[in-house]
Amino acid sequence: MIEIGSFIKLQRTKQEMTQGDLAQGIVSLSYLSKIENLKTEASPEIIQMLCTRLGIQVDNSLDSTINEKCKQWYGMLFEVNDKKKIITTYEEIQTLMDSNLTESLLLFEIHKIRYYLVLGDFDEALNKINELKEISGTFDNLHLYYWYKFRGNYSSSSGEFNQAMRMYKLAEEKINKIEITEEELADIQYIIAVTHSKLRNTLEAIEYADKALDIFMKQYNFLRCAQVHNIMGISYRRIKMYDKAIKNFNLGLHLGKLNNNRQLIQLTNQNLGHLYSTKGESKEAIKHFREVLDDERAQLLDHLNSVASLVREYYNIKDFEQTSKAVKHGFQLTKQIKNVEQYRIFYYILYTYDYLLKEDYEKFEKLTIQEFIPYLQKHKDFVNIIIYSELLAGHFEGINKYKDAAKYYKVANFAYEQITNI
Structure with missing residues (x-):
């Protein structure tokens, strides 16, 4: 059960209410401070009065309903889901949380970090991290597991992979002290594998990817299997075990097609293109890069990645006519860009080869x-x-x-x- 003092402090700060506003006519400021910081246990009558002023019901009858809704929503944050559905479910739960004292509150608040990251709202994710830091000293092991995990997610999204790894390792240390599903265990192993891959810790990436794959295969979760096969393909490519790399990428591509997941199909084609480029097999590399570029449903970032790869590949084999066409296509794509800084590398790549072509x-x-x-x-x-x-x-x-x-x-x-x- 959430500590009542932490709950009161969290709700008060969310409502932008000062301690003076909440305490007036009920308790002294110093006593409220002790309640919020878990230095004293207030009587049920005082808790009732504080919660009434906050607009909260002290009623546990909805606990099981709220808990089930939360579990459903937590799962939505890790699978491919419609963002509108994620937002609608979040708003339903938030309405219940705002008017009920429930043991699900802290875990729900911690999951908001992940929620904002899924929505791409990194500023709100950071705000939530900073807000929760004040009460993180009251977290139990389950709270701490997700607290570290989602802070790792935030660091990863910021490109701070060493910091992300530190957070993921702290989360991993909590696993033996809590009860989590096999799917959750596989997910933390997968993101540790991804982070090792980002840090070029190739053997560690393979080790953790293997663990995650074992669980996802038992669950017939082919979408997650495809993601893991991509990480393993990248890792084997880096240590020049090309046959194993190709096998993993092809498995990832097959599973992506089975799930009709365009994003995974494009990612795998891009990775296969890089592999064949590394091997010096330009014809095969170009074929896979073009698969992405010719997919009208692909995202702008995927198209830019593929066109940049094609520009390099055509230039390297001295096919300057195709290089020129690819550069022109790239410049056409940049007209869709709204945030120039986010895509600056593509401008640099296109202008680099444009100047070379023009001598x-x-x-x-x-x-x-x-x-x-x-x-x-x-x-x-x-x-x-x-x-x-x-x-x-x-x-x-x-x-x-x-x-x-x-x-x-x-x-x-x-x-x-x-x-x-x-």
């Missing part, structure tokens, strides 16, 4: 040296640092500027060192 080497050098490579270094995008540092170094080598060439080969080598910690 405007002065602009190419200026862009890559002064803007593009510093941008990639700021975001610790080591893979693209390698690609574009080597592109720049090769350019300098071709015009006999060997000192400059050596400088950017050195930049590329440093980036290699950062991503070879497998």
Whole structure:
């Protein structure tokens, strides 16, 4: 059961009520502070009066109803669901929470972090984290598990993968102290695998992905299996076990098609394109990148990723006519962009190759040296640092500027060192 003091403090702050507003005529400010900070237990009469002023019923008859609705909503936050349905269910539960004292409240409030992340409202997610920090000292092990997990989700969404991993590991430490479903266990293992993959901890990514896959397969959850196969494919590609990588990607693609999940199909095609590109099999790489680009239902980000990949692939095989067509298509796509900063890397990629095609080497050098490579270094995008540092170094080598060439080969080598910690 939620500690009543924590409940009162949470409801008071949500209603933007001061301690003075709540305490007036009921208790002293210092006594209310002790109640809220769990330093004393107030009488049932005082609790009743405080809850009445907050507009809360002290009635446990709806507990089971609220608990069931919450469980349903929590599940919706982890599967592919209509956001409108998620919002509608949230609003129904919030109405019940606002007028009833229930043991589900804290877990519901913690899940709001995940809810805001699903909606893409990162500012609200951070606000909720900051709000809950004040009462996090009263959380039990189950609360702490989700508290750490969702803070990890927030850090991941911000690109802070080391911080995310710290949070996920704290959540993992709570697993033996709480009761969670096998599906929940698989989910935390999956997101730890994803985070290890982001951090280039390849063997750890495979280990955790394997654990998650075992559970998802037993549950016949093919959608989640497809997600795991993508992580395993990426991991095996990085350690050059290409046959295993292709097998996992093809399984992911098959399961994505079985579920008619366009996002997974596009992701897997993009990953297969990168794999064949790494192997030097440009024809196969281009085929998979085009699968994404030719899908009219694909999201803008997916189209931009595929066109950027095609531009690089066509240029690398010296098919400059197709490179030019891909660049033009990319510029057409950028007209749909509303948040330029979010997609800035694609502008850099398109202009880089546009200048090379036009043989405007002065602009190419200026862009890559002064803007593009510093941008990639700021975001610790080591893979693209390698690609574009080597592109720049090769350019300098071709015009006999060997000192400059050596400088950017050195930049590329440093980036290699950062991503070879497998």
